[in-house]
Amino acid sequence: MTARIDTFVAPPCVDDIEILYQDEALLLINKPSGLLSLSGKNPLNLDSVHYRLTQQFPTALMLHRLDFGTSGLLVIALNKVVAANINRQFQSRTVVKTYQAVLAGRLNSDAGDIELPIAKDPVNFPKLKICLTTGKAASSHFQVLDRQSGPNTTRVVFTPLTGRTHQLRIHSAGIGHPILGCDLYGTPETQQMADRLLLHATTVEFDHPISGERFYGSSDCPF
Numbered sequence: 001m002t003a004r005i006d007t008f009v010a011p012p013c014v015d016d017i018e019i020l021y022q023d024e025a026l027l028l029i030n031k032p033s034g035l036l037s038l039s040g041k042n043p044l045n046l047d048s049v050h051y052r053l054t055q056q057f058p059t060a061l062m063l064h065r066l067d068f069g070t071s072g073l074l075v076i077a078l079n080k081v082v083a084a085n086i087n088r089q090f091q092s093r094t095v096v097k098t099y100q101a102v103l104a105g106r107l108n109s110d111a112g113d114i115e116l117p118i119a120k121d122p123v124n125f126p127k128l129k130i131c132l133t134t135g136k137a138a139s140s141h142f143q144v145l146d147r148q149s150g151p152n153t154t155r156v157v158f159t160p161l162t163g164r165t166h167q168l169r170i171h172s173a174g175i176g177h178p179i180l181g182c183d184l185y186g187t188p189e190t191q192q193m194a195d196r197l198l199l200h201a202t203t204v205e206f207d208h209p210i211s212g213e214r215f216y217g218s219s220d221c222p223f
Contacts, residue, residue: 202219
């Protein structure tokens with residue numbers, strides 16, 4: 001089997017990046033849905049969060065990413081010392097992030113943990129897969145906010161305890177409730193139930209690399 005090549009070209013994103021907080025060490029921004037976090041290898045995919053920010057902040061460094069369709073909070077370091085500090089916090093899992101998502105169907109449980117290991121899927125690139133033998137451990141906590149009918153959907157708050165690529169999208173699909181609008185892990189029906197991926201990074205907290213005080217950021221869910 002030969003691996004598939006990623007031929008994805010991002011459509012133009014007309015929405016602006018919103019800077020929610022700025023100091024000498026870091027930025028807290030709100031990423032719009034439909035914007036890459038980093039520019040792609042394909043020159044047609046130059047536009048990205050990083051590309052836009054470096055026009056105004058030449059030393060801006062990405063610390064983490066959000067998927068193309070995901071909106072919400074990103075923390076940006078403005079120098080290498082700050083980046084190293086916050087990266088250590090990511091590695092020690094003291095950075096806490098939450099997301100809101102709307103899932104297809106009705107979840108029976110009001111809260112729970114999804115523990116499904118995630119592995120590369122070279123045949124179906126850029127998709128990943130759940131694999132109990134070769135996958136890396138991945139853990140996501142969910143809390144139901146509300147349930148809607150006609151069609152049946154469930155709004156949840158996710159707190160990922162690990163930071164695997166596509167983790168929340170894979171975990172939602174893995175329990176049979178894909179995120180609405182998800183092109184990679186949903187069904188044709190659930191993909192068409194929303195005009196974007198209904199996943200938004202709502203809160204982030206970490207120790208500020210200069211003051212040492214706990215920093216809290218939040219962004220209202222747009223859907």
